[in-house]
Amino acid sequence: MSSQRKFFVIGNWKMNVDKARINDIVKFMSAASLDPNTEAVVGCPSCYLTYARQRLPEQIAVAAQNCYKVARGNFSGEISPDMILDSGCEWVILGHPERRTIFKESDQLIAEKVAHAQQTGIKIIACLCETSEDRDTNRTEEVLFGQMKSLAATITDWSRVVIAFEALWASNTGVLATPAQVQEALANIREWLRVNVSEKVANSTRILYAGSVSSSNCRELAQLEDLDGFLVGSAALKPDIIDIINARRPDVSSLIKHFQRSTARQA
Numbered sequence: 001m002s003s004q005r006k007f008f009v010i011g012n013w014k015m016n017v018d019k020a021r022i023n024d025i026v027k028f029m030s031a032a033s034l035d036p037n038t039e040a041v042v043g044c045p046s047c048y049l050t051y052a053r054q055r056l057p058e059q060i061a062v063a064a065q066n067c068y069k070v071a072r073g074n075f076s077g078e079i080s081p082d083m084i085l086d087s088g089c090e091w092v093i094l095g096h097p098e099r100r101t102i103f104k105e106s107d108q109l110i111a112e113k114v115a116h117a118q119q120t121g122i123k124i125i126a127c128l129c130e131t132s133e134d135r136d137t138n139r140t141e142e143v144l145f146g147q148m149k150s151l152a153a154t155i156t157d158w159s160r161v162v163i164a165f166e167a168l169w170a171s172n173t174g175v176l177a178t179p180a181q182v183q184e185a186l187a188n189i190r191e192w193l194r195v196n197v198s199e200k201v202a203n204s205t206r207i208l209y210a211g212s213v214s215s216s217n218c219r220e221l222a223q224l225e226d227l228d229g230f231l232v233g234s235a236a237l238k239p240d241i242i243d244i245i246n247a248r249r250p251d252v253s254s255l256i257k258h259f260q261r262s263t264a265r266q267a
């Protein structure tokens with residue numbers, strides 16, 4: 001937990017929204033009191049980028065969930081970083097675990113996308129992931145460091161990059177990563193940055209955790225030393241995302257209880 005890195009929460013809607021659902025989410029996010037110390041972003045399907053941008057409060061940024069590695073051309077079905085920026089959105093998620101595992105995007109393709117995105121000025125949430133096979137075969141470090149190496153080779157401006165680590169084995173599987181497991185992975189990634197990029201980048205780059213983050217586990221995880229926020233999937237579709245955005249804000253109900261206890265003692 002570092003004061004020099006602003007807490008960051010992205011609620012990734014994946015392919016789970018339509019206009020009606022977006023309207024619902026916009027409604028509860030607009031009505032909520034959001035911690036101004038958190039940078040809040042939503043990950044939106046490409047066809048709704050403009051729709052979501054026009055409806056969400058300004059302090060909530062919008063990210064596309066993927067993009068291609070060139071500005072334009074004959075690449076049916078793809079969108080470019082320029083198009084995302086032109087839709088009024090500032091962020092793109094690259095290398096999401098679902099892109100890596102379901103759509104077989106390689107480290108090399110993801111690195112090429114990151115390289116092009118960096119040239120356009122768009123901000124990037126670059127994802128790393130660990131599968132259950134990686135964990136079971138003790139290959140976690142090798143896999144994460146391999147992904148980091150290939151990303152880092154193409155990053156020229158770290159101030160526009162956030163790293164997200166997803167424990168895929170803890171995403172909608174009923175198994176939760178323990179705070180100690182999360183801290184260990186994030187600390188390893190930060191150490192990798194320190195050794196292979198620079199002390200400055202290691203200290204200033206935000207590293208997020210993903211994998212079934214919910215309103216029940218976010219407060220404890222938010223206190224971890226090397227954690228700077230969350231990439232959230234299922235809970236991003238529900239008002240729970242508000243609690244996650246506010247995970248570092250003092251809990252009002254416990255403050256009220258504390259106040260009631262101390263006034264009772266004084267009486």
Ligand code: PGA
Nearest residue numbers: 171211212213232233234
């Ligand atoms: P989850 O998804 O929070 O539902 O585990 C996270 C993600 O894959 O973006």
